Amino acid sequence: MNRTLLYLVSAFVVLSATNSRAFDRTNEVFKIFQFPADQIPRIDGDTNDWNCVPESYVITSTQFVEDFGKHQVTDASTPQVRVKCGWVKGLNRLYFLYEADDDYWDFSELGLHNDTFELVVDGDLSGGPLIEKFSPAKPIIGQWETYFTLHGTHAQNYHIFTPAKDKDWCMAWGPMQWIKQLPYANAAQKFSFQPGERGHYVLEFWITPFDYAGAEGPQRAVESVLKENKLIGMSYALIDYDDAHSGDTNNGFWNLSRHHTMYGQADQLCLFQLMPLEPQFVKPIAANWSWQLLDEAKRTVAFKDLSAGEIKTWHWDFGDGEVSAEPNPIHTYQKPDHYVVVLDVAGPAGKARRSKVWDVAVK
Numbered sequence: 001m002n003r004t005l006l007y008l009v010s011a012f013v014v015l016s017a018t019n020s021r022a023f024d025r026t027n028e029v030f031k032i033f034q035f036p037a038d039q040i041p042r043i044d045g046d047t048n049d050w051n052c053v054p055e056s057y058v059i060t061s062t063q064f065v066e067d068f069g070k071h072q073v074t075d076a077s078t079p080q081v082r083v084k085c086g087w088v089k090g091l092n093r094l095y096f097l098y099e100a101d102d103d104y105w106d107f108s109e110l111g112l113h114n115d116t117f118e119l120v121v122d123g124d125l126s127g128g129p130l131i132e133k134f135s136p137a138k139p140i141i142g143q144w145e146t147y148f149t150l151h152g153t154h155a156q157n158y159h160i161f162t163p164a165k166d167k168d169w170c171m172a173w174g175p176m177q178w179i180k181q182l183p184y185a186n187a188a189q190k191f192s193f194q195p196g197e198r199g200h201y202v203l204e205f206w207i208t209p210f211d212y213a214g215a216e217g218p219q220r221a222v223e224s225v226l227k228e229n230k231l232i233g234m235s236y237a238l239i240d241y242d243d244a245h246s247g248d249t250n251n252g253f254w255n256l257s258r259h260h261t262m263y264g265q266a267d268q269l270c271l272f273q274l275m276p277l278e279p280q281f282v283k284p285i286a287a288n289w290s291w292q293l294l295d296e297a298k299r300t301v302a303f304k305d306l307s308a309g310e311i312k313t314w315h316w317d318f319g320d321g322e323v324s325a326e327p328n329p330i331h332t333y334q335k336p337d338h339y340v341v342v343l344d345v346a347g348p349a350g351k352a353r354r355s356k357v358w359d360v361a362v363k
């Protein structure tokens, strides 16, 4: 083994070791389903628009660990849940369908004592503390200064009340309360039980993950950009209460991460991947393209093929009488105008065409 290769292997080993410490359950990556743009779920508590999500995307109670040591396994006294997570290419939103059966729905109180689904999300895998008590700054600047400067800024914790009655749908843990409202989040629930009864609960919602979400409001916020195949950090937790009169004592805390403190430390989240479309939703052939002005003075434009499917031939009509058969041509226009540009593609699955009217303009 030569010296360079040895160095690379050593670097990889160090990197792998670092990764395995940094995130939980790194031997498995949970999947986030990509909805086609014409099948985005409607937030109404009706689950029909989630029927297209394959079973391999569903996370159930058996994948959670009870990390207070109150239960060895999930049983009839514990909530049985099914969680689906989805995304839509082009939107920085995570959609969720949370379905649960519990023997005792505890939601008669107006504070934290409430059956809860807790969601922690780190949209750029920055890791690090998101709750003031884990911050190294706390001993220096104090609890409340840390709360307002750090809490939820680079990873967010949604403490979701299941069900929420006479209260907001969740407590977004920190001063950045604006993240739990439109246009950054929306939620709808369905249930027909009374406090203390058993029953089936449905919650449908979406949130926007943020690389930065500050106490001052959305004006300086940075949304996490969601892209196909990107990995993000997330964990789910279930906090079960079974008696409205038992004070703050819960009946169990089930966690997808094996670290209880994932609620405040983004390094302890699990890896989730934003998946491509499932094959049944991919069109066999579809034409699309983009363009970019390379030289304004010369009116030179670079065209880029973005067609889906296997493409064998391209035909570009630049709208000025000129054509090209290249996949990604560069074209120079002779005079200022806005043009109708058409790309025709063909392959084993057939033909497709995409015109863009006046998108391409030069001066």
Ligand SMILES: [Ca+2]
Residues within 6 Å of the ligand: 041, 042, 043, 044, 045, 046, 047, 048, 049, 204
């Ligand atoms: Ca729905």
Ligand SMILES: [Ca+2]
Residues within 6 Å of the ligand: 122, 123, 124, 125, 126, 127, 154, 155, 210, 211
């Ligand atoms: Ca982050």
Ligand SMILES: [Ca+2]
Residues within 6 Å of the ligand: 102, 103, 104, 105, 106, 115, 240, 241, 242
């Ligand atoms: Ca309960």
